[in-house]
Amino acid sequence: MNICVVGTGYVGLVTGAVFADLGNDVVCVDKDRAKIAALEAGRMPIYEPGLEEMVARNAGDSRLSFTSDLGVGIRHADVIFIAVGTPPKDSGETDLSQVEAVAAEIGRAMDRYKVVVNKSTVPVGTGELVREVITRHQPRAIEFDVVSNPEFLREGSAIEDTLRPDRIVIGAPTQQVAMTLVELYAPLERPMIITDLPSAEVIKYASNAFLAAKISFINAISNICEAAGADVSQVMKGMGLDPRIGGAFLQAGLGYGGSCFPKDVDSSSTPRGGSATTSSSCARWWRSTASAPPTSCRASPRPWVPSTTRRSPCSGSPSSPTPTTCARPRASR
Ligand SMILES: NC(=O)c1ccc[n+]([C@@H]2O[C@H](COP(=O)([O-])OP(=O)(O)OC[C@H]3O[C@@H](n4cnc5c(N)ncnc54)[C@H](O)[C@@H]3O)[C@@H](O)[C@H]2O)c1
Numbered sequence: 001m002n003i004c005v006v007g008t009g010y011v012g013l014v015t016g017a018v019f020a021d022l023g024n025d026v027v028c029v030d031k032d033r034a035k036i037a038a039l040e041a042g043r044m045p046i047y048e049p050g051l052e053e054m055v056a057r058n059a060g061d062s063r064l065s066f067t068s069d070l071g072v073g074i075r076h077a078d079v080i081f082i083a084v085g086t087p088p089k090d091s092g093e094t095d096l097s098q099v100e101a102v103a104a105e106i107g108r109a110m111d112r113y114k115v116v117v118n119k120s121t122v123p124v125g126t127g128e129l130v131r132e133v134i135t136r137h138q139p140r141a142i143e144f145d146v147v148s149n150p151e152f153l154r155e156g157s158a159i160e161d162t163l164r165p166d167r168i169v170i171g172a173p174t175q176q177v178a179m180t181l182v183e184l185y186a187p188l189e190r191p192m193i194i195t196d197l198p199s200a201e202v203i204k205y206a207s208n209a210f211l212a213a214k215i216s217f218i219n220a221i222s223n224i225c226e227a228a229g230a231d232v233s234q235v236m237k238g239m240g241l242d243p244r245i246g247g248a249f250l251q252a253g254l255g256y257g258g259s260c261f262p263k264d265v266d267s268s269s270t271p272r273g274g275s276a277t278t279s280s281s282c283a284r285w286w287r288s289t290a291s292a293p294p295t296s297c298r299a300s301p302r303p304w305v306p307s308t309t310r311r312s313p314c315s316g317s318p319s320s321p322t323p324t325t326c327a328r329p330r331a332s333r
Pocket of ligand 1: 006007008009010011012029030031032035070083084085086098101102119120121122151152153154155259260
């Protein structure tokens with residue numbers, strides 16, 4: 001399959017390399033010319049185990065190439081992956097300007113039917129926004145479809161996570177469009193969730209919000225343990241061995257950080273200004289869910305607020321929900 005991946009950050013570069021390794025013909029595009037020049041010379045902008053070798057192998061076999069000309073990538077491809085950054089604005093809202101710029105260029109350069117896949121982490125309704133921006137910039141009407149295929153890789157094990165993901169989420173307008181992505185991912189032989197576009201967008205945010213809440217929850221429990229003279233490590237073990245709860249992301253510590261959890265939690269609870277489909281009631285729901293103290297924490301003098309927990313210094317002050325006994329910070333994905 002002819003593929004274009006726009007953005008050669010953690011997500012785009014690894015996605016492009018893995019799809020090439022699966023036998024596809026991949027063009028990776030980035031507006032950062034220095035990054036493209038380095039990649040063409042075989043130098044990686046990031047370190048990920050196995051990435052350099054995979055890029056070299058596929059570039060050598062002419063299945064993987066790099067360009068800063070987005071038009072070239074678009075015309076080459078049947079399937080275009082958008083994997084550009086979605087940083088937070090000061091308000092906590094997601095800055096979608098990179099996604100919108102790519103969508104506009106896709107519209108301008110589209111020469112035949114394409115499947116446009118959004119891999120960047122975006123608020124619900126962005127698929128619809130991408131469709132609208134592409135349509136508005138097309139010089140003449142050409143059919144296309146927009147799919148959501150959120151990414152769950154972790155930095156540091158990006159190749160492994162992309163080759164063996166827990167699940168592949170495909171949010172498509174029709175079964176037929178979804179099949180294009182199913183065909184692409186089939187060689188990985190991993191579980192696939194085929195759903196509609198908004199559901200796929202929510203799956204990504206809900207997953208990150210849930211993991212962040214788990215970390216914040218055990219930190220709040222750690223405070224209770226401290227007040228009660230209990231050993232939080234024993235409590236964690238006792239809870240985590242319950243398969244309904246699970247031990248992952250249930251270690252009290254500094255809270256959460258990384259490149260995704262803070263911005264995604266903020267974005268989930270911030271209404272998107274002027275957005276077509278993200279309703280403020282949806283944003284209100286996120287906010288109330290993220291800040292409601294669970295029943296088990298009502299005795300705690302400190303509220304259970306994930307977004308505060310992850311920002312708190314490791315002080316253990318009465319106003320801080322971060323425990324005084326601090327472990328290592330958590331990775332995000
Ligand atoms: N890094 C992670 O661990 C991770 C995991 C899951 C999801 N995500 C999400 O995936 C998306 C990408 O993340 P990342 O870490 O790879 O981002 P990144 O910032 O490392 O890379 C984005 C790249 O896109 C390029 N770019 C921006 N606008 C462009 C344009 N108009 N044309 C061509 N290239 C353009 C930038 O130059 C940059 O190289 C984000 O939405 C992020 O939230 C990231």
